[in-house]
Amino acid sequence: MRISDLVKDPDLNIRLRVTGGEGLLDRPITWCAPTEHMDPTPFLSVNALVLTNGMGLNVRDYRIWDAYVERLISIPVAGLVFGLGAAHRELPAGLIQACEAHGLPLLELPPDVPFLLVMRHVDLVIASERHAEMRAGWELADECTRLAADGHSLAGVLERVAHAVKARVAVVDHNSFELLSAGAAGAETARSTLRLPSGDSHRFQLIIEGINSSVVLQPILGPVAAVIAMQLSYTLGSRSPLHSREAARFIEALYEGAGAPSAPLRRYAVETGFEPDGEWGAVLIGGAEQEAPAKLRAVAWRARVGLQDSYGTVRFMEESGLTTLLVQQPAGSVELIDAVQRFFTDAPELSVVVSESGSLSELSLALQLARRQVGRPGVRRAPVADLAGIVRGLPSQGLLGMSHRLLAPLAADSSGALRDTLDAYLRHSGSSREICNELFIHRNTLSYRLRKIEELLHIDLSDGEVRATCLLALSIVGAGS
Incomplete structure (x- = not known):
């Protein structure tokens, strides 16, 4: 119900005397407020339609009319209906001047039309509109529920919502990071916000760009907000993967690779949307076992969406407690680690490792190296x-x-103690205290085992080159087993 609807209704015979500012005749009316108070603002709310006979305002001083209209504009009200009759035979010139000065729509009601008729008409129209809005809202919620039940993604549900309200719709987290969006706002710059009914630890909001009224949106989007919140909760808490099959196959092959880019690996890169001969970036996001999976998923999702603003191609793979992001085509000179930092300011407990590679053959090894670094909290290279x-x-x-x-020759010791001792000796650079603590042995036992190792392998462990050779040999055997 709008001011323009009242003017167009022939049964009411209402005359528009002041149009107000641009677009004010299309302001929605929420209810009728009959009042004769000089200051009715304590009893008014936004977009109320004020009806008055001006009994308490039978004055000629323009300043009184100006103050009266200024108080109404402060709410602001939708408009003012002034009824002619015993108190005023015609509209006061001061009232007209004040409404024009403040941009308040002013309507003149003839003496033979009672306020009751106007109020009844407005109430009936508003009730009909609210019923239609509520029905549309529940129908939209029902349709979105079916979409979710049929396996459609949250993005698909948002597309349907954006189409219904003819605006851009986005889901943002409590730090205003946009996780997902659909639709377009067009030329409108208005922005409204609806809180999604989610838990305190994961607060999300629905941003609507193109409509500047949460009052209008609430009946339509209120029911579907619960559907979006439930699907968002399921998406972030579910064990089912969000990544594409192509991205998972490519990243799994990279983790299994030994460095040489095979023909299948290059094909997987192309099928995933990458340029095989381009430069690469990787972001590994891990959490401790006690970390809430929903939070890990939400923060990883935030980083993925945010990086798409700076990188042409972003793909990812989810595992239990770990998300791997691959990016390509960097925009500008911003380093990847600098672009990543801002997504984890509110999650210092997560372990984020950033790696960059110049080729596909290097990427496989670099990705495996980065994975070995995941564990310590914080963002690092x-x-x-x-x-x-x-x-x-x-x-x-x-x-x-x-x-x-x-x-x-160390296999002669079936217990494996000699090999374990050699491994510990090389890793701890010969530190007797650290070796003995790890193996739970006495210094004399360590000395005996080291002499035995030198005898069996015919080597001198005091030689640095010999130690490096043994360390490499142990690593190669371990990698090949």
Whole structure:
């Protein structure tokens, strides 16, 4: 119900005297407020239609009329209906002047039309409109419920909602990061917000761009907000993957690869939407076992959506407690780690490792290296290389055979104690205290085992090159097993 609807109704015979500002005749009327108070503002609410005979305002001083209209505009009300009759035979000039000055729509009601007729008409129209809005809202909620039940994604549900309200609709988290959107706002810049009924730990809102009235939107989107909240909760808490099959196949192949980009790996990259010969970036997001899966998923989703603003291609794969993001085609000179930092300011407990690679062959090894770094909280850059990565990049079967032969004499000890001792000795750079603490042995036992190892392998562990060779051999055998 709008002011323009009242003017167009021939039965009411209402005359429009002041149009107000641009578009004010289309302001919705929420209810009728008959009043004779000089200051009715304590009894009014936004978009009320004020009806008065001006009994308490039979004055000629323009300043009184100006103050009266200024108080109505402060609410603001939808308009003012002034009834002619015993108190005023015609509209006061001061009232007309004040309404024109403040941009308040002013309507003149003839003496033979009672306020009751206007109020009854407005109430009937508003009730009919609210019934239609509520019906449309529940029908939309019912349709979206069926879409969700049939397996449609949250994006599909938002598309239907955006189409229904003819505006842009977006879901944002409590830090105003946009997780998902649909539709277009067009030329409108108005923005409204509806809170989604979600838990305190994961507060989400529905942003509507193109409509500036949550009062109008509530009957239509109120019911469907619950559907969106439920689907959002399921999406972020479900064990079912959000990633595409192509992205999962490609990233799994990268984790299993040894460095050389095979023909299938290049094909997987193309099918996933990447340029095989381009440069790459990777972001690994992990959480501790006690970390809420919904929060991990929500923050990872936020990072994925946010990175799409800076990178042409973003793909991801979910695992239990770990999400891997791959990006390509960087925009500008911003480093990936700088672009990533802002998405995790409210989640310092998560472990985020950022890695960059110049080629597909390097990407596989770099991705595996980054995965080994996940665990410590905070955002950090992965090392360029580590021993395990270098070893995995040596696909020589001959080298594997040589390493097995070098360590074979240690198999004489069926308990594996000698091999464990050599491994601990090399990892702890010969520190007796750390080796003994790890293996729970006495220093004398350690000395005995080290002499035995030197005798069996015919080596001198005091030689740095020999120690490096043994460390590589152990790594190669471990990688090949």
